[in-house]
Amino acid sequence: MDLTQLPALVAYLAERHRVPGAQLVVRRGEELRTTEFGVETVGSRRAVVADSAFPLGSLTKPFTATLAMLLVADGDIDLDDTLPGLTLPGVTLRRVLAHTGGLVSSVTVDNVESGSRTRWLAVDRTANALANPPGTAFSYSNLGYLLIGHLIEEHTGMPWWEAVTDILLRPDGIRPAFVVGPADQRTDRNPITGHAVRASGGSPLPIADQPLPLVEEPAGALALSAADLVAFASAHLPGAHSPIGERTARWMREDQTEGLRVGPFGMADGWSLGWSIYSRGGHTWYGHDGTGGGTSCHLRFHPDSATAIGFTANANTGLAMWEELVEELRKAGLDVGSHSYSTLPDPGAPVPAPPECLGRYVNGDTEFVLDTAADGELRLCVGGAPYARLTCYDGLLFTMREIDGGGMVHTGRFVPGEDSETVVALQISGRLARRHG
Incomplete structure (x- = not known):
């Protein structure tokens, strides 16, 4: 693939999907190409630049997972111990990292919620915490990553945002922004604005605030650039000089859903200790997706070829733009592993509802x-x-x-x-x- 054609491709797709601003970074071995398009906010002159920080949504989770795995590698945490906070048998770190812990998807935010996960968990929430028996099925859970954030805070003595910054990101040269959090974690780097694109037309509508409760920081609070995403993925590649280390990175890529009757249908082919797994043309890719309030962010990497792709967009139509971008990259010879959230592979003709x-x-x-x-x-x-x-x-x-x-x-x-x-x-x-x- 000729990577010099990426700027024209990104501009075409952004205009087609009415995305105000986007970033794309592609690494293949030692070759690195970066592309920025558009503006940070509709109606402003602030152009999207390489350092623009897009709210990652659930793409925050692999960062939280990696931080937890660093503590596992140091012997501070055992993967198969029951998680504190919700003392439910079988709800272990291993299962929660891979969304097989049986936990419900959403976090119930009530008047106890103050951003303190310890205070939130002081209320007994075990009665309604399980959607399935632990270890029996894949079911995506934000609650699980709240618990992992609480575990990290207990073992590091730091708030989650400080631990992820000082232990994980800063050593790899990544300066994060956050969509929620206390004033003392704010820097001069601010998250850009998301946008809602309406099917009926009209200009995209800016979304001022991200809809994330403070207690859910570990599941969705990071804001980074596509370049930051690729730098993070590169730290997981063989030969990387990173605090993560090759052993931990390899460990994190092991599929935890093999043999389960219900896997991550519609999202991936498997799920590891923090990464989604994609099989494509005999090759295995890893990554994660995240949508925030009017943002869509995506990361893929292929360890065997040292390839990594980071994409960010500041509109709810960014997901459709990403899916079309993946198809265009495949046509051009970069056979990216990914799953479509919107189309079924060869579904045949519609049938009556059973x-x-x-x-x-x-x-x-x-x-x-x-x-x-x-x-x-x-x-x-x-x-x-x-x-x-x-x-x-x-x-x-x-x-x-x-x-x-x-x-x-x-x-x-x-x-x-x-x-x-x-x-x-x-x-x-x-x-x-x-x-x-």
Whole structure:
């Protein structure tokens, strides 16, 4: 692939998806190409530059995972000990890093929440913490990474943001920004603004604040550039001179979901101790994705070829831009490992919705109800409000188009019971919701 063509490609795709600003960094061996496009905020003249810090959303999680694994490597933590905070049998660091701990997806924020994970966990939350038996299925969990952040704070004596800065990022030359946190962690580097792009048209709308409760910092508070993402991935590559070390980096890439009946469908082919795993053309790639309030950030790396790709965008349409960018890179010879969140591979023709899928599904405090709309289409309601229309395919697979929010499309599936005759769960974006009637 001719990397000199990247600026034109990024500009074309950003304009096509109405993304105000984006960054792309590609490393192949010793070759490094960086591209910036557009502005940090619609209506401003602040151009996106190499140092612009984009809110990472869930792409914060591999940083928290790596920090935890450094403590494991030093002998401070055992991967298979039960996590403190929620003393639930089987909820170990190993499983929580790989989203197989059975924990619910979302964090319940109440009037106890002050940003202190210790204070938040002082309230007994065990009753509603599990969505599945630990170690039996993949189910993506933000709560798990709150617990890992608490574990890090207990063992380092530092707040999470300070530990991730001083122990992990600063030694590799990365100067972070944060979307939430106390005043003493702020620097002269500020997160840029996200944007909401409406399907109906009009200018993208700036989103002033990121919708992240302070207690969830370890799951989504970092803001970095695409260059920072590639620098972080490079520290995980063989031969890197980094505090992470080759042994820990290799350990972190071991798949923890092999043999599970329910894996990370729609997100990846497997999941390791912090990284998603992608199989592509006989090669294995690693990475993670993150969406914030009007931002979309993505990281991929291939250890065998010392290849790393970092992408950031400041619009909710950045995910669609990323998926098209991946396809263009593949056409040009860079066969990136990734999964589409919006399309199913070779789904065939739509089929009628299986009647056994209708009903109520629950993951923690989140309730999904599948019913039939007045026009006969299958409808998904979340929290009592209509959320998406579903199109079903063979194999209990479906795509769903959001009713609001720009009409974005996501993939999902119904999970059959062991008898294959009944539907026992619903899986969307890696979250597993069990049937409750």
